[in-house]
Amino acid sequence: MSEELMDTTDQREANEIKNQAHGSRKVILKSWGFWVILTIIFLVLAGVIYSKLIQHQLSPAKESAGLDGQTTRSFSKSELDAANAALAKGVKFEDPQNDFYIIPKDVIEGDGRPNNNKPYPLGYTDMKSFTVAADESYLYFKHELWDKFPRSLPQYGDDSIWITGPAVDQMFFYKDGQADLAQIISELGYTTGRPTADNKVSPLKKPELRNSIMMSPTGLDSTGDNIVKNHTRSGMIAGGVGTDYVLSAVPLNIFGLKLGDEIIFSVGDETGSAIYHHESVDLLLEEGNNKNGDKIRYKLGSATYERMSLSDFEKMPDMIEIDKRIRNNSKAN
Numbered sequence: 001m002s003e004e005l006m007d008t009t010d011q012r013e014a015n016e017i018k019n020q021a022h023g024s025r026k027v028i029l030k031s032w033g034f035w036v037i038l039t040i041i042f043l044v045l046a047g048v049i050y051s052k053l054i055q056h057q058l059s060p061a062k063e064s065a066g067l068d069g070q071t072t073r074s075f076s077k078s079e080l081d082a083a084n085a086a087l088a089k090g091v092k093f094e095d096p097q098n099d100f101y102i103i104p105k106d107v108i109e110g111d112g113r114p115n116n117n118k119p120y121p122l123g124y125t126d127m128k129s130f131t132v133a134a135d136e137s138y139l140y141f142k143h144e145l146w147d148k149f150p151r152s153l154p155q156y157g158d159d160s161i162w163i164t165g166p167a168v169d170q171m172f173f174y175k176d177g178q179a180d181l182a183q184i185i186s187e188l189g190y191t192t193g194r195p196t197a198d199n200k201v202s203p204l205k206k207p208e209l210r211n212s213i214m215m216s217p218t219g220l221d222s223t224g225d226n227i228v229k230n231h232t233r234s235g236m237i238a239g240g241v242g243t244d245y246v247l248s249a250v251p252l253n254i255f256g257l258k259l260g261d262e263i264i265f266s267v268g269d270e271t272g273s274a275i276y277h278h279e280s281v282d283l284l285l286e287e288g289n290n291k292n293g294d295k296i297r298y299k300l301g302s303a304t305y306e307r308m309s310l311s312d313f314e315k316m317p318d319m320i321e322i323d324k325r326i327r328n329n330s331k332a333n
């Protein structure tokens with residue numbers, strides 16, 4: 001073998017050794033990279049599962065989502081600007097301070113719980129004003145109260161407030177030509193659910209501000225509450241704890257409504273405590289200690305309204321039909 005050839009052979013061997021070393025380094029790098037990626041995936045998955053568990057613990061699914069699985073979200077900056085622009089052109093109603101409706105002592109609710117005939121003087125359960133407005137996409141309701149909502153479970157004497165919130169009640173509208181009713185509550189929940197039979201509540205770490213929209217009543221359950229076809233929490237909400245207002249935006253399309261259509265509704269604020277079914281009730285447009293306030297007849301997007309008495313409302317042929325349908329399917333008594 002010539003020296004030259006030996007050199008070439010040595011060179012080839014050296015190259016082969018180098019290549020082998022490079023190859024094994026590649027294998028090591030590959031498996032090292034594999035474990036890094038696997039660890040990252042594991043950490044991300046663990047994080048997601050953990051946050052879901054925490055979320056679930058803070059706000060049980062039962063309370064957080066409607067029957068359709070929808071939850072209420074916050075406004076974006078531009079959505080809030082749009083809401084305020086619409087509200088500036090809406091209709092505002094003022095409501096006096098400390099004008100609670102006193103429920104007669106002998107009224108016992110369907111669930112057997114009593115009502116409070118001496119409502120607590122809590123400003124955040126007392127309506128101060130109400131504004132209604134609409135744009136092409138949303139119906140807006142702004143409720144102002146006489147005081148700020150507490151940041152954690154409110155106590156009054158031995159009692160505690162588990163839920164409070166103003167509502168647009170018995171809202172009459174036409175969906176695809178059919179007369180229908182809806183109730184839209186802008187509620188602030190302080191507990192994981194209703195009080196137990198021995199008046200105990202479990203506070204949420206973070207109170208939950210949400211829309212509660214009940215649509216299409218079809219009957220009454222055994223406690224006399226409406227059975228509804230749909231319950232959703234869709235839309236946006238702002239205000240709540242630390243503020244003295246609640247602002248709700250509800251998509252027009254869930255009612256099949258558009259600008260210029262008419263709705264007829266009343267407004268009330270109900271609060272539930274550990275002891276009382278209704279700790280307090282405050283109604284808009286009521287005179288004296290009337291159980292029901294007058295109705296507001298409002299054309300979506302307009303700056304005016306028409307006041308309508310409850311008896312005129314109940315005499316509307318479509319309302320008589322709806323009422324009949326609900327009563328005929330009553331599981332109460």
Ligand SMILES: [Ca+2]
Nearest residue numbers: 095096126127
């Ligand atoms: Ca009031």
